[in-house]
Amino acid sequence: MxxxxxxxxxxxxxxxxxxxxxxxxxxxxxxxxxxxxxxxxxxxxxxxxxxxxxxxxxxxxxxxxxxxxxxxxxxxxxxxxxxxxxxxxxxxxxxxxxxxxxxxxxxxxxxxxxxxxxxxxxxxxxxxxxxxxxxxxxxxxxxxxxxxxxxxxxxxxxxxxxxxxxxxxxxxVEAKFGVGPELVGDVLALMGDSVDNVPGVPGIGPKTASKLIIEHGSLEAVLASAESIKQPKLRQNLIDHADNARLSRKLVELVxxxxxxxxxxDLALKGIPPEPLKAFLEDQGFKTMLSRLTGGAPAAGRSSSGGGLDLAAASIATKPAAPPEPKAITVDRSKYETVTDEVALDRWIDDARTLGLVAVDTETDCIDCVIARLAGISLAVAPNRACYIPVGHSGADLLSEAPDQLPMALVLEKLKPLFEDPAVLKIGHNFKYDWVMFDKAGIDVAPVDDTMIMSFDLEAGLHGHGMDELAKLHFDHECIPFKQLCGTGKSQITFDKVPLEDATEYAAEDADITLRLWQRLKPRIASETVTRVYERVDRPLVATIGRMERRGIKVDRDYLAGLSKDFSEEIARLEERIYMAACGPFTIGSPQQLGEVLYGRLGLKGGRKGKSGQYSTDVNELERLAGEGVECARLVLDWRQLTKLKNTYTDALQAQINPETRRVHTSFSLSGAQTGRLSSNEPNLQNIPIRTEVGRKIRDAFVAEPGNVLMSADYSQIELRLAAHMADVPQLKQAFRDGADIHSMTAEELFGSSDRDNRNKAKTVNFAILYGISSWGLAGRLGIGRDEGKAIIDRYFERFPGIRLYIEQTLQFARENGFTRTLFGRKTHFPNIRASNPSFRAGAERAAVNAPIQGTSADLIKRAMARMDGALAAADLDGVKMLLQVHDELVFEVPEGREEEAAKVVRDVMGSAAEPSLKLDVPLDVEVGWGEHWGAAH
DNA sequence: GACCTCACG
DNA sequence: GACGTACGTGAGGTCG
The missing domain is CATH 3.40.50.1010 (5'-nuclease)
Structure with missing residues (x-):
C-alpha cells in the first residue's frame, strides 16, 4: 500500500x-x-x-x-x-x-x-x-x-x-514568485541566475520577471508580445535576448x-542502527551528538523522554545481524532471448550503454578458467530482461551439427568497447572467473562490481556466497541446477554441448539473478559502511588476482618425480617395519585400524576420543607413545609424513601442471575465509611444506623461468604487530619500533628471563593471545597445570592491560552487534556469539577475538596487492610478476639483475599498505629474499 | 559425505 | 562450575 x-x-x-x-x-x-x-x-x-x-x-x-x-x-x-x-x-x-x-x-x-x-x-x-x-x-x-x-x-x-x-x-511559492510552481520555471528563465550562469534577460530581476509572467501567463506569451511592451529598455532587451530566455528556460527545466x-x-527507512553512527561521531569528535546518542546528558533544550529521537532506543533494540528476509521475485525464463544475429546483439549492447550497467556471465566448457573455452555469454539489463549469446556451442555428439550462432570473434569484437567503457558498470558474480575469460580474449573489463564479494563484505560468517545460495536466501528462488543441464559423474557433458534453449534459460538466469542481487546489495554497501573494504580492498583484487592466476608458477616436474620415487621407496621400507612391529599387516592409513592395533593388539594405554568412540591417533598421541619408546608409533609418524608429502604434494602437483602453459595455476578464493583472508585451491599453494626439513624439499620444486629468480617478501610478525597497535600495548609497540625480539621481550616481562625455554613459552603465550586465549588451552599447549596456565595469563594481562581491554571490548561489541570489524571496516559475523551452548559460544568468542587481527592483516596485504602491479609498472618493472600470496607473503618472478629494484618497490608497497587510511603505531617490517627456487627465497 | 589427519599462516 | 583443549584454511585418506 x-x-x-x-x-x-x-x-x-x-x-x-x-x-x-x-x-x-x-x-x-x-x-x-x-x-x-x-x-x-x-x-x-x-x-x-x-x-x-x-x-x-x-x-x-x-x-x-x-x-x-x-x-x-x-x-x-x-x-x-x-x-x-x-x-x-x-x-x-x-x-x-x-x-x-x-x-x-x-x-x-x-x-x-x-x-x-x-x-x-x-x-x-x-x-x-x-x-x-x-x-x-x-x-x-x-x-x-x-x-x-x-x-x-x-x-x-x-x-x-x-x-x-x-x-x-x-x-x-505564490508569495515568492507571484505564480504557482508550474510557472516558476518561466520566471526563473527571465531572471537568469548569475551563480549558475543562466543568462536570462538583462535588466530583468525577480520582480519584473514575476510581473511579466503574471501579466502574460507564460514565457512564450511574454516573448510573443515583447513588441508591445511600453518600457523601451525592457522591450529592446526582451527582443534582443529572446533566444537567451528560451535557452534559459531549458536550462532550468528539470529532467x-x-x-x-x-x-x-529501497529507500525505506528501517531505523538507524546506532553502531555506525556512533563510530562516525567518535571519529569526528562530535561530542554533543555522541553523548545524545549514547544516552548521556541530552543537549540543552531537549528532553530525553519527550523528543521523537529513537536512536538511543534503537541501540537497545539492536539484534545481532541476521540473514536478510527474502523478497519475492518472479523469474520469467520465457522472456530470455537467445541472441544469434547481429541486430539483436547490437540492441542489447545499446541498451546496456544507455543504462550504464549490465550484468554479465560467461559459460565455458571447463571450471578452470585458465584453460576453459568460451561457450557463450549472457547479459542482463533489468529483471527478466536477459539474453544468452552462444559463441562456442557444438553439437551434442560428433554426428550432430553445431547450432546457428554468431562467430566468437565478432561477438567479442562488438562487446569489447562496451566491456571497456568506463561509463558502463559490468556486474558479475565471482567476476574473477569471467574477467580471466575476457582477459584471454584481449578485453580488459572495467569497471566491475562483483555480487559475490559484495555479499561477502556484507555478511561474511552468516552464510555462503554462491549464486544459488544467495538466490534462495534473498529471493526464495531456486536456480536451475547445473547438474540438470550437464548431468554428473561419467555422463557429465560440457556446457557447449547443451542445447541452446536449455543453455539460454540457465545462462540468462544467472545474469538475471546477478543483476537483481546487485540491486539489492549495492545500497547496503554504503549504508552498512563496508564501502572502504569493498572498493579499496576486495574489489580491486578481481583483476589483480585474475592476472596472478593466469600467470601461474613454474614447477620442476622431473624433480618432483624424483622426490615421489624416493618417498615411495622409503614408505615401502617403513610399511614392512610397521607390520613387523605390529605383528601383522593392516591399513596404516586407517585411524580406526591403527587405534585397534596400538591400543588393542599391542595393549598400549591411551584415551578414547569424541562421539565416534574411536581412539585418537593424531600426532600428539603418537608423539607421546613414541616418547615412551613405542617404535611402531615413531614409524607410523614417519610413514604419515611421507605419504602425506607424496599424495598431497609430489604426486598431486605434477598432475596439476597445465599442459598448455606448463605451469601450475591455483585458484584463489576471495570469499573463502570468514576473516577476509584469501584461500587457495586446486591446488592449494598456501600450504606447501616448510616447517620440516623433508617437507621443505618440496619448495625447491617451485622455480623461476630461465633468466629469472623467485622473490619472496613477507611481513614479519604482522599479527602481533597489529595486536600491539589495536590493543595499544606500549611495551610491545616500543619493542617493534626498536626491532627487538618480541618473544624474548615478552619472556622478560612474564618470567624475568628470556632463556630458550622461557622464550618458547612466551611465544606460545603470544600466539594464544591472538587466538583467543583460554587457561585450559594454554595449559594443554605448554604441558602445565590449569592453575599455572591461568597464572601466566593473569600475569600477561597485568603486564599488558591493553590486551585485556581489547578482548573485553571486542567481545562486548560482538555480543551487541553480532559481528566484529577490522581496522579497515571489514565485518565478520558470529551468529554463535550468543549461543546457549557454552561450547559453541566459547568457540565464537575465540574466533571473534582473533578475527579483527587476522582480518586486518588480510586487509593490509590485499591493499598492497591491489597497488603492486601499478607500482611495479611505475618503476619500469613490468617484467616483475606477482605470482602467489600466502597470507603474509607475496611471491614474485623477477628478471635476473632487477632483484634489488624490485625488492625496494615491493618493500615500499607492503610497508605502506595501511596508508593513507591509517597511521599504525608500529612499523610494518618486510623481509625480502630471492633465489632460483622458492626454498631459496626465504 | 562424514570423519580424521595434517600441510600452511 | 561446566564447557573443551587456540584462530583461519584445503586436501587426501578410510569407511559406510
Whole structure:
C-alpha cells in the first residue's frame, strides 16, 4: 500500500555549501576542517529526529551531484562556467558527506550526467505516481518547480528548510514568485541566475520577471508580445535576448523521466542502527551528538523522554545481524532471448550503454578458467530482461551439427568497447572467473562490481556466497541446477554441448539473478559502511588476482618425480617395519585400524576420543607413545609424513601442471575465509611444506623461468604487530619500533628471563593471545597445570592491560552487534556469539577475538596487492610478476639483475599498505629474499 | 559425505 | 562450575 508513505529527498550538495558558509571553521578530532560536515550531520540528525513524528519520513535518500559535467553543458557551454572553485577547506569535506550519510544508514544517490536537482525531480515524479507524499529538504529555488499541493487528488510535494524549520508549499511559492510552481520555471528563465550562469534577460530581476509572467501567463506569451511592451529598455532587451530566455528556460527545466538509480522501495527507512553512527561521531569528535546518542546528558533544550529521537532506543533494540528476509521475485525464463544475429546483439549492447550497467556471465566448457573455452555469454539489463549469446556451442555428439550462432570473434569484437567503457558498470558474480575469460580474449573489463564479494563484505560468517545460495536466501528462488543441464559423474557433458534453449534459460538466469542481487546489495554497501573494504580492498583484487592466476608458477616436474620415487621407496621400507612391529599387516592409513592395533593388539594405554568412540591417533598421541619408546608409533609418524608429502604434494602437483602453459595455476578464493583472508585451491599453494626439513624439499620444486629468480617478501610478525597497535600495548609497540625480539621481550616481562625455554613459552603465550586465549588451552599447549596456565595469563594481562581491554571490548561489541570489524571496516559475523551452548559460544568468542587481527592483516596485504602491479609498472618493472600470496607473503618472478629494484618497490608497497587510511603505531617490517627456487627465497 | 589427519599462516 | 583443549584454511585418506 502506498498509503502513508512519505519520501524525504535531501539535497545534500546545496546543503553542504550553506552549512559551510553558516558555521565557523571548525576542525574535527584529526585536525581536518569539518564545519560543513558538522552542519550537515546536524541537519541529518534533525531529520532522523522526526522519524517517528506524525508526517515524518518513511523513506529517505540523500541526493548528491556526481560530476561537474552534465547535459546542460552540452546545451550551453557557459553553464556554471564562471562558478568559482569551492573553498580550499571545503573540498576535503565533500567525501565526508557520504561518510556521514552512511553513518546514518541513509542511501546516498548520485548519477553521472545528472545534477542533484534532476535526480530529485525523477524521484518526485516516481513517488507521486506511486501515491507517496514527498518532502524535498532544500531551499533551492529551482526545486520549487516541483512543489504540489495535491489539489488534483494526487499526493502533496513540499519543501523543508531545516535551517529555519520552514515548510514551503504552494502558498509560499505564490508569495515568492507571484505564480504557482508550474510557472516558476518561466520566471526563473527571465531572471537568469548569475551563480549558475543562466543568462536570462538583462535588466530583468525577480520582480519584473514575476510581473511579466503574471501579466502574460507564460514565457512564450511574454516573448510573443515583447513588441508591445511600453518600457523601451525592457522591450529592446526582451527582443534582443529572446533566444537567451528560451535557452534559459531549458536550462532550468528539470529532467524528471530518467531511470531511478535505486528503486523507490529501497529507500525505506528501517531505523538507524546506532553502531555506525556512533563510530562516525567518535571519529569526528562530535561530542554533543555522541553523548545524545549514547544516552548521556541530552543537549540543552531537549528532553530525553519527550523528543521523537529513537536512536538511543534503537541501540537497545539492536539484534545481532541476521540473514536478510527474502523478497519475492518472479523469474520469467520465457522472456530470455537467445541472441544469434547481429541486430539483436547490437540492441542489447545499446541498451546496456544507455543504462550504464549490465550484468554479465560467461559459460565455458571447463571450471578452470585458465584453460576453459568460451561457450557463450549472457547479459542482463533489468529483471527478466536477459539474453544468452552462444559463441562456442557444438553439437551434442560428433554426428550432430553445431547450432546457428554468431562467430566468437565478432561477438567479442562488438562487446569489447562496451566491456571497456568506463561509463558502463559490468556486474558479475565471482567476476574473477569471467574477467580471466575476457582477459584471454584481449578485453580488459572495467569497471566491475562483483555480487559475490559484495555479499561477502556484507555478511561474511552468516552464510555462503554462491549464486544459488544467495538466490534462495534473498529471493526464495531456486536456480536451475547445473547438474540438470550437464548431468554428473561419467555422463557429465560440457556446457557447449547443451542445447541452446536449455543453455539460454540457465545462462540468462544467472545474469538475471546477478543483476537483481546487485540491486539489492549495492545500497547496503554504503549504508552498512563496508564501502572502504569493498572498493579499496576486495574489489580491486578481481583483476589483480585474475592476472596472478593466469600467470601461474613454474614447477620442476622431473624433480618432483624424483622426490615421489624416493618417498615411495622409503614408505615401502617403513610399511614392512610397521607390520613387523605390529605383528601383522593392516591399513596404516586407517585411524580406526591403527587405534585397534596400538591400543588393542599391542595393549598400549591411551584415551578414547569424541562421539565416534574411536581412539585418537593424531600426532600428539603418537608423539607421546613414541616418547615412551613405542617404535611402531615413531614409524607410523614417519610413514604419515611421507605419504602425506607424496599424495598431497609430489604426486598431486605434477598432475596439476597445465599442459598448455606448463605451469601450475591455483585458484584463489576471495570469499573463502570468514576473516577476509584469501584461500587457495586446486591446488592449494598456501600450504606447501616448510616447517620440516623433508617437507621443505618440496619448495625447491617451485622455480623461476630461465633468466629469472623467485622473490619472496613477507611481513614479519604482522599479527602481533597489529595486536600491539589495536590493543595499544606500549611495551610491545616500543619493542617493534626498536626491532627487538618480541618473544624474548615478552619472556622478560612474564618470567624475568628470556632463556630458550622461557622464550618458547612466551611465544606460545603470544600466539594464544591472538587466538583467543583460554587457561585450559594454554595449559594443554605448554604441558602445565590449569592453575599455572591461568597464572601466566593473569600475569600477561597485568603486564599488558591493553590486551585485556581489547578482548573485553571486542567481545562486548560482538555480543551487541553480532559481528566484529577490522581496522579497515571489514565485518565478520558470529551468529554463535550468543549461543546457549557454552561450547559453541566459547568457540565464537575465540574466533571473534582473533578475527579483527587476522582480518586486518588480510586487509593490509590485499591493499598492497591491489597497488603492486601499478607500482611495479611505475618503476619500469613490468617484467616483475606477482605470482602467489600466502597470507603474509607475496611471491614474485623477477628478471635476473632487477632483484634489488624490485625488492625496494615491493618493500615500499607492503610497508605502506595501511596508508593513507591509517597511521599504525608500529612499523610494518618486510623481509625480502630471492633465489632460483622458492626454498631459496626465504 | 562424514570423519580424521595434517600441510600452511 | 561446566564447557573443551587456540584462530583461519584445503586436501587426501578410510569407511559406510
Amino acid at each position: 502506498a498509503d502513508g508513505n512519505h519520501l524525504y529527498l535531501v539535497d545534500g550538495s546545496s546543503y553542504i555549501f550553506r552549512a559551510y558558509h553558516r558555521l565557523p571553521p571548525l576542525t574535527n578530532r584529526h585536525g581536518q576542517p569539518a564545519g560543513a560536515v558538522y552542519g550537515y550531520t546536524a541537519m541529518l540528525w534533525k531529520l532522523a529526529d522526526s522519524l517517528h513524528k506524525a508526517d515524518g519520513p518513511t523513506h529517505m535518500a540523500v541526493i548528491l551531484d556526481a560530476s561537474e559535467h552534465t547535459f546542460r553543458n552540452e546545451m550551453y557551454d557557459q553553464y556554471k562556467a564562471q562558478r568559482p572553485p569551492p573553498p580550499e577547506d571545503l573540498v576535503p569535506q565533500f567525501p565526508l558527506i557520504r561518510t556521514a550519510t552512511r553513518a546514518f544508514s541513509i542511501p546516498c544517490i548520485e548519477e553521472k550526467g545528472l545534477e542533484a536537482d534532476d535526480i530529485i525531480a525523477c524521484y518526485v515524479t516516481a513517488a507521486k505516481a506511486a501515491g507517496w507524499k514527498v518532502t524535498i529538504v532544500s531551499s533551492d529555488k529551482d526545486l520549487m518547480q516541483l512543489i504540489d499541493d495535491g489539489a488534483e487528488g494526487g499526493p502533496a510535494v513540499d519543501m523543508l528548510d531545516t535551517m529555519n524549520d520552514r515548510r514551503m508549499d504552494r502558498a509560499y 524528471c523521466d530518467a531511470n531511478l538509480p535505486e528503486p523507490l522501495e
